[in-house]
Amino acid sequence: MGSGSEKRVIKVLIVDDISDTRENLRKLLAFEADIQVVGDAGTGREAIQVAGEVQPDVVLMDINMPDMDGITATKAISTAVRTAAVVIMSVQSEPDYLRQAMLAGARDYLTKPISSEELYATIRRVYERNEPIRQQEAQMASMKTVRAEVGKPDYGVPGAGAGHVIVLYSPQGGVGTTTLATNLASALMRQDTRVLLIDCDLQFGDVDAFLNLQSQSSILDLIKAVNDLDMEIIDNVLVTHTSGLKVLVAPPHPELAYDIRADAVQQLVEALARSYDYVVIDTSTQYDDMTLKLFDVAERIVLVSNGTIPAIRNTRKMLDIFDHLKNPPNLSDKVFFVLNRIPTDRERSRGMVPVASIENHLKRKVDSIIPLEERTVLTSVNQGVPLVAKLKTRSPGREMAELAELIRQAVEAQERQIDATQLPDTRSKSGIRALFGGTG
Secondary structure (H helix, E strand, C coil), rough: CCCCHHHHEEEEEEEECCHHHHHHHHHHHCCCCCCEEEEEECHHHHHHHHHHHHHCCEEEEEECCCCHHHHHHHHHHHCCCCCEEEEEEEECCCCHHHHHHHHHHEEEEECCCCCCHHHHHHHHHHHHCCCCHHHHHHHHHHHHHHHHHHHCCCCCCCCCCEEEEEEECCCCCCCCHHHHHHHHHHHHEEEEEEEEEEEEEECCCCCCCCCCCCCCCCCHHHHCCCCHHHHHHHHCCEEEEECCCCCEEECCCHHHHHEHHHHHHHHHHHHHHHHCEEEEECCCCCCCCHHHHHHHHHEEEEEEECHHHHHHHHHHHHHHHHHHHCCCHHHHHHHEEEEEEEECCCCCCCCCCCCHHHHHHHCCCCEEEEECCHHHHHHHEEECCCCHHHCCCCCHHHHHHHHHHHHHHHHHHHHHHHHHHHHHCCCCCCHCCCCCCCCC
């Protein structure tokens, strides 16, 4: 990637089964100095091959092709060439086509016939939107070079991550655990940080509803392949939010949860953490073997409560359990205690236990207080857009973003402690685990 003064040329791949259409698009794009056609393809399979060879920035993809439709080809290219932004082209303009295209990884959708100005503007727009991914991939490539130089394993997957697992749990329903999980995952995202959100409320998980996502696959599909995972399988199951956040959704029906073993979930989380810097896990209120295994693999546990007596009572029980468990040990040291949905005005706070009284009763300081703003949160959920993405400077988005930063600082402080005893010559400000995906 060049300097700010260097003229960037957007590399475009044209995919359409009609040769005249490909030629017309090529001629249109020839007039633009910052756009260069680097290849074309007449079938979906050919498009996948050519994309791997020329590494385009933007792919203009026809949706109807004889051997492989554009939706399937888009999914394959988005997996194989993460820096390629796919723009679907079709004579169809129905919402279902648009939804399928976005779920497959497309960045935009053009309805034929396409005007030259609309074509130019769309190419430049999706190119700019993909800048964070290009930067991320460039950094990951640099990380892999450093890993090779110091002899660190690559785990068999591209861009191994730091693997920080953050588990959100509450023994009380209705305290907003899923709201916090979706917002924390979104707030932890940066240009150089890969984040995965996993819904481990296996019977009634609704992370997909909170983010307005639809997926034909779920955690069950990866559990079935947990002993033979590769990035192609993983990427085919994960769904991508419009923000770029990767999400693994819960099974579509409650009874399917009975087919999932707790040890398989733990194995899956550990495997996925090798490819992501942060894995954020939403859980159910159940305290069972799977919850314990998630606690075991977690680097930090966000224990969520609110100001009601039942919630505080159940939180006290969980803190007692954490203090006395021997396997996994030292759970209390991992815990961030969060009070969520706390009213800020006197009238609405009636019936709520004061924060000072909660801390005194639990003999534990509250690490974060998230204010109650029901209308704001409801609007966010209905739109499928996390608060930290649109209202980061206002409550409760501000407090959620601050909690994410608190967690980030805690794990990076631990990284620095690890760095002090391992590989001292390769330390960096961001922490060695951010480069090497673990401690050894």
